[in-house]
Amino acid sequence: MIEIHQLTRRFGDFCAVDRLSFSVAPGEILGFLGPNGAGKSTTMKMLTGFLTPTEGSVKICGFDIEKQPLEAKRLIGYLPEGAPSYNDMTVLQFLDFMADMRGLAGEQKSQRLKDVIAQVQLDEVLHKTVDTLSKGFKRRVGLAQAIMHDPKVLILDEPTDGLDPNQKQQVRELILNMAKDKIIIISTHILEEVTAVCTRAIIIAHGKLLSDDSPQDLLARSPRHGAVRLQMAHTPEHVAALKSLSSVRDVEHLSAEQLLVLPRYGATLYADISELIKKEKWPVGEMFAEQGRLDDVFREITLRA
Numbered sequence: 001m002i003e004i005h006q007l008t009r010r011f012g013d014f015c016a017v018d019r020l021s022f023s024v025a026p027g028e029i030l031g032f033l034g035p036n037g038a039g040k041s042t043t044m045k046m047l048t049g050f051l052t053p054t055e056g057s058v059k060i061c062g063f064d065i066e067k068q069p070l071e072a073k074r075l076i077g078y079l080p081e082g083a084p085s086y087n088d089m090t091v092l093q094f095l096d097f098m099a100d101m102r103g104l105a106g107e108q109k110s111q112r113l114k115d116v117i118a119q120v121q122l123d124e125v126l127h128k129t130v131d132t133l134s135k136g137f138k139r140r141v142g143l144a145q146a147i148m149h150d151p152k153v154l155i156l157d158e159p160t161d162g163l164d165p166n167q168k169q170q171v172r173e174l175i176l177n178m179a180k181d182k183i184i185i186i187s188t189h190i191l192e193e194v195t196a197v198c199t200r201a202i203i204i205a206h207g208k209l210l211s212d213d214s215p216q217d218l219l220a221r222s223p224r225h226g227a228v229r230l231q232m233a234h235t236p237e238h239v240a241a242l243k244s245l246s247s248v249r250d251v252e253h254l255s256a257e258q259l260l261v262l263p264r265y266g267a268t269l270y271a272d273i274s275e276l277i278k279k280e281k282w283p284v285g286e287m288f289a290e291q292g293r294l295d296d297v298f299r300e301i302t303l304r305a
């Protein structure tokens with residue numbers, strides 16, 4: 001369990017993180033979201049003991065990060081923002097060094113190095129120095145050092161930043177495969193990351209917690225959630241007939257061939273519209289149920305703050 005209580009960080013008069021409190025349990029993959037400058041990295045740095053809070057506390061599996069830093073840090077793997085340091089080491093030298101730092105030795109160390117290099121797919125760059133790597137490979141080296149000691153807690157600051165779409169997919173699969181009994185916190189402003197890997201999402205802005213929900217519940221707050229898109233050449237009569245259904249809140253004209261039918265709060269449209277189409281024998285090409293858009297919800301929550 002991670003327990004965060006009233007966590008606050010000020011830089012002079014400026015409050016970057018403002019009394020955040022939340023807990024994360026094993027098995028959860030928490031997406032930590034917020035616009036630029038919201039306080040995500042500052043929070044990650046305090047969770048991992050890199051930055052001292054002005055007020056509040058962080059407990060990692062019962063160990064206070066300030067009072068019992070060694071016990072707490074042993075349990076954490078951290079991928080910070082940006083790239084790993086030690087630029088003049090080769091990837092292999094760097095990972096070997098990190099394995100030593102984490103107390104691995106002998107056969108256990110060799111096996112773990114082999115496994116991590118395979119998991120993060122670093123074979124082709126093992127003998128290149130870190131400073132010559134592309135941004136994507138630097139992120140992957142950072143990820144490899146974070147998981148080296150198979151930590152109970154993984155804190156990843158923008159883990160897929162700079163990766164191409166294939167690498168993003170691989171890293172997300174890796175995170176999902178590791179998640180079983182770990183606590184994983186991912187800071188991101190990429191909303192697709194949340195639906196792809198997270199079981200829960202916290203949204204912050206100006207250092208304050210604004211929302212704490214499952215990705216599904218967040219999506220359900222989208223004005224488009226449950227809307228139905230109809231592919232059909234339409235007339236004002238079609239629109240009027242749709243609007244007369246009690247489950248319909250509004251009908252948006254997307255193009256001459258497409259209508260978006262929005263539901264009243266809590267209503268389900270699909271069956272009502274199907275029935276109308278069948279009864280009136282409308283020439284509908286396709287009909288899609290919309291899931292909603294996380295970026296609409298994110299904008300609504302963070303712009304209101």
Ligand SMILES: Nc1ncnc2c1ncn2[C@@H]1O[C@H](COP(=O)(O)OP(=O)(O)OP(=O)(O)O)[C@@H](O)[C@H]1O
Pocket residue numbers: 011016034035036037038039040041042043189
């Ligand atoms: N050492 C510092 N001194 C002064 N201000 C700082 C310091 N570190 C961070 N800040 C400020 O605190 C705020 C939060 O920064 P932080 O890096 O935590 O945001 P973020 O949510 O991670 O943003 P991004 O998505 O852009 O990485 C910003 O306004 C930043 O300028």
